[in-house]
Amino acid sequence: MRTIKIIFAALITLTLAACGSTPQPTVSLKPEVLNAEKRIGIYFANVKAPTTNINGAYCLLCYGVASAANASLDKHLETLPIADLESTKELVLEGYKKSSNNVSYIELSENEVKKLKKFKGELGFAKKDFRPLKDSKNIDVLVVVEYWAHGAYRLYDAYIPLTDPQGYVTGVVYSVDLNDNQYIQYKKIDKKVVVDGEWDEPSLNFPGVTSAYYQALEQTKESIKKIFL
């Protein structure tokens, strides 16, 4: 009976342990994989308008209340241009041009991305199997620039805000060798900038939060430049 209990506990432990996967650590750019002839394609995923990203208001009513409380900030953030964030793809292009003479942007439709199968590799390998793109897009290396969220970040504990809104950009920049689906480079972007002083200035179009957002954008650009140092 005792052995059964031990086996049962071990199985539960193993199952639960498998639920939390280890996050992919940063991979510094491996220049030895690149050369002047390598065909590099940069895919810049669609960027949505900036908004307030609420974290920690987990119940439906909490989220509704938090969302309503930040509605005027949301409305303002949505008016900000995304050109600055989009311009980061040029930094990536310039960075890879240092290693190859054959760098260009590529387009990938939502359908094409969806069609890509999962890749069961260990850490250091992309989670999707990008290898079919080698032929279909005529490239050796795929570079992905993807922003998951940007605008402002605010942490809640149910209904109660724990932080003031902060300038926010989060996403990832990575490149994959399409011969083996291995990362040549991987860097997560997570920039949160505290507003300098008062934040709640709706009549002035939230200059504090807007300024913090632009600071987060500049920090993102600096992080991208560092990939190629």
Place this chain on the structure above:
Amino acid sequence: MKNLVLILLLFTALTGCKSVKRDDYVRATLLPEQNLISATEFKFYLDTQLPIDIRGDYSHNRSIEGANMLYQGPPAAALAQLFTHAAIASSLKEEKLRAQQDEANEAILPLRNLANSIQLDSIIAENTFYSSELDPDNKKLVNVKPIFFADSTMTNLSLKLVAWIDLPKSKKSKKAKKMYQNIIEVHAKPLSKEERDVLLSDSSELTLRLQKLFNSAVMSVQRDVSGEYSSPVAQQTLHILEGKKKEFVRGEVLEKSCESVVVKNLRNWIIHYPSAKVANLNQNCS
């Protein structure tokens, strides 16, 4: 109906959770064109009885940890718990900010002690725009209040000059409204360790440095109230070097010389940086 009242109360409580007001912060109100003050008419008033206010640069981060509150009982009880939770969170945020300010002040104690020996009127020196009399009916007299700052190494001095013109009190409102208010921020060139040591041992050296910051700020107040800074300029993000780190400021460049760069930030505050600190403005200064 009862539910609606509850939701309204809840919303009011939550929108009440705003950030703390600080005297080194104002919402800029710029002078309307018909009230602009010409350079020759400009005068400012400063209460010289006040001590020199020099504070440590503090972090504005008021973020706190979650308390994992569980609301229970009937709606009224749960709502009361929610209010308590909101009040505790708000108080913790204020407490954190206050602690950061106290800690920053503690770090520059030698400078604060030295500043106690200086009179505020020595900072004004012979500034020709100074008016020693406060005339509440004079709509062309600008009140100023200087708040000096220093970082923990005491090598970076700055000034936030709060400037305002009161509107006469109306019968309806008890509080005087402002016809004009703004902040002029001036950052000094960073001091070397040797210069810092001289500064800490000589109050006349400190007086001179504070005086320079103050005079630059007053000149900008004059330009601000005369409308000189009102023409819109394209916004850009400036890269400001703070030691080995970079800070970023979004705003309009109003003036640039080999000595300093003057920026209007998104709050309409006027900020002076030493040119050597601005990394991304092309200037041919050797």
